[in-house]
Amino acid sequence: MVGGYLSGVINQSVSRNKEVEYGRDIPIEKKDELILSNKAGFGLKADVGLTKRIDTYFRFPTSSAPSVGFKLQLIGSPLNKLENGLKASAAIEYGESYGSINPLSKMNFFSNSVNSTMSVFSSSIIIGYRVNPKILPYSYFSYSYYKAHGEISDNNTIVVDNSVANKSYAYVIGLFYRPFSNEYSLSVELGNTHNKFMSNQHKKYNQVAVSLITGYYWH
Numbered sequence: 001m002v003g004g005y006l007s008g009v010i011n012q013s014v015s016r017n018k019e020v021e022y023g024r025d026i027p028i029e030k031k032d033e034l035i036l037s038n039k040a041g042f043g044l045k046a047d048v049g050l051t052k053r054i055d056t057y058f059r060f061p062t063s064s065a066p067s068v069g070f071k072l073q074l075i076g077s078p079l080n081k082l083e084n085g086l087k088a089s090a091a092i093e094y095g096e097s098y099g100s101i102n103p104l105s106k107m108n109f110f111s112n113s114v115n116s117t118m119s120v121f122s123s124s125i126i127i128g129y130r131v132n133p134k135i136l137p138y139s140y141f142s143y144s145y146y147k148a149h150g151e152i153s154d155n156n157t158i159v160v161d162n163s164v165a166n167k168s169y170a171y172v173i174g175l176f177y178r179p180f181s182n183e184y185s186l187s188v189e190l191g192n193t194h195n196k197f198m199s200n201q202h203k204k205y206n207q208v209a210v211s212l213i214t215g216y217y218w219h
Contacts, residue, residue, distance in 0.1 A: 057071065
């Protein structure tokens with residue numbers, strides 16, 4: 001929590017994880033093939049305080065739809081108070097995207113046009129304990145649901161019209177550190193996600209991700 005009206009933080013993240021490539025291969029009869037590949041992901045997240053215990057935030061990842069969310073501080077003081085002790089918060093977010101390329105469903109056939117939509121819903125619980133003003137170890141559990149629909153046309157004829165969805169349950173541990181001043185922060189996260197990919201066939205897979213996050217605060 002940023003802890004004040006219109007105070008905030010901008011976080012930039014880089015991560016390494018597995019990304020779903022759905023329907024990548026030709027011929028079309030392989031369109032239900034689920035392919036996982038190691039990818040680097042980048043993201044931007046901006047949090048703005050509405051009250052001392054409520055934030056709104058805007059997330060712009062490279063591997064999903066942009067989203068808006070709200071976070072509520074349940075236990076402990078906000079980050080800008082720098083008070084030691086237990087912290088807990090809950091968050092919920094939703095987002096949609098429309099365009100020619102869908103991050104979840106990369107249908108790269110030879111085609112003249114691709115129309116796609118994607119939506120994402122996510123909720124999470126975050127718990128941490130501030131050891132001193134500079135260090136805060138934390139963990140969080142999240143549930144996310146992604147849904148995508150794509151139509152691929154070749155010479156004005158729809159050759160693929162399909163919907164896919166993905167449910168994920170993630171557990172992450174992290175370390176938050178403010179090395180120099182109250183204006184900058186550095187976080188390292190390690191997480192494991194259990195996914196259920198749903199199309200014509202349901203398939204399960206796990207992925208491990210490592211993330212590095214830098215933050216800039218204003219008050």
